[in-house]
Amino acid sequence: MTTIIGSRDAVSTGSDLYSPAKEKAATRGVYSSRSPFLLRRIRILLGSVKVKLLLSLCIVFALVFFASRIGSLMGWNPHYPSSASSLSRGGYTVLINTWKRNSLLKQAVAHYASCNGADAIHVVWSESDPPSDSLKAYLRNIVSSKSQSAHKPNFRFDLNKEDNLNNRFKPIEDLRTDAIFSVDDDVIVPCSTLDFAFIVWQSAPSTMVGFVPRMHWLDVEKNGVPYYQYGGWWSVWWMGTYSMVLSKAAFFHRMYLDLYTYKMPSSIHDYVTRERNCEDIAMSLLVANATGAPPIWVKGKIYEIGSSGISSLQGHSNRRNKCLNDFISLYGAMPLVSTNVKAVDARQKWFW
Structure with a gap:
């Protein structure tokens, strides 16, 4: 913050040439010091959303898989529909x-x-x-x-x-x-x-x-x-x-x-x-x-x-x-x- 205030003083007193580029760079410095924390928060939020989404998809896939296999686990179904x-x-x-x-x-x-x-x-x-x-x-x-x-x-x-x-x-x-x-x-x-x-x-x-x-x-x-x-x-x-x-x-x-x-x-x-x-x-x-x-x-x-046929002999x-x-x-x-x-x-x- 000290550096930013000093640059503003220089502009107001005329002791140094005014530079819009310098002022923009100085102003950007305020947000650059905060950006790592914001990015970290965003990454954490996105990470938790991804984990929850993946877990949900895994549960859905598991339910569908077991539902599709339950018939075979129960044994042969001789009347399975024919196409x-x-x-x-x-x-x-x-x-x-x-x-x-x-x-x-x-x-x-x-x-x-x-x-x-x-x-x-x-x-x-x-x-x-x-x-x-x-x-x-x-x-x-x-x-x-x-x-x-x-x-x-x-x-x-x-x-x-x-x-x-x-x-x-x-x-x-x-x-x-x-x-x-x-x-x-x-x-x-x-x-x-x-x-x-x-x-x-x-x-x-x-x-x-x-x-x-x-x-x-x-x-x-x-x-x-x-x-x-x-x-x-x-x-x-x-x-x-x-x-x-x-x-x-x-x-x-x-x-x-x-x-x-x-x-x-x-x-x-x-x-x-x-x-x-x-x-x-x-x-x-x-x-x-x-x-x-x-x-x-x-x-x-x-x-x-x-029962076993001739192949078992x-x-x-x-x-x-x-x-x-x-x-x-x-x-x-x-x-x-x-x-x-x-x-x-x-x-x-x-x-x-």
């Missing part, structure tokens, strides 16, 4: 493979009948005795009652005289759709997830699109002959790559039913019949050999409602390794193509 009613190409045909598990078959048929994208439901029946009239009547009534659209899915059994895993890929007459969704009787895919996979398949209808990825890799090579390993889910998780999707829950084009039955080497048919295993590997090799492209893995929660991995290498020797080359692409529904993700 496939507007999908093109006539929807898809659900092809259910079953074997002496009528209770599971009833659950599977009831669920897939509720999916609006299902144009037809076919049950591959390979038991020695045909389905009973009561079972057929029950399932027809279920399809009619569970369907949520005006167009009721066409339902029927595809009967086979012998028990053979090749039966699940026999051509079907009078199909109205190009898309086949092949599924086991103990696998449930929510309708919304199934509809999304169908959309993905429409973008690449010549390949397989499914929910159960598997992989292969070159293990050793002896005397110029390569030996490959078959990798299950944990191998896919660890390596981040895959080259097959299993037909226990996968879309493919109807033309592959004809190719599998009439064009694939009969030696592979005989192998599947004899070993009662690996028809899914055979189909993956067939599609890869025809397209030269990898399959597409769709990320989505699926539910296995039955001792020696299953060794049998799958043997199947893979025997099939490759019959093809004379390795047709499988590896990829790390995964289809994800961005509507179900916070960040993408």
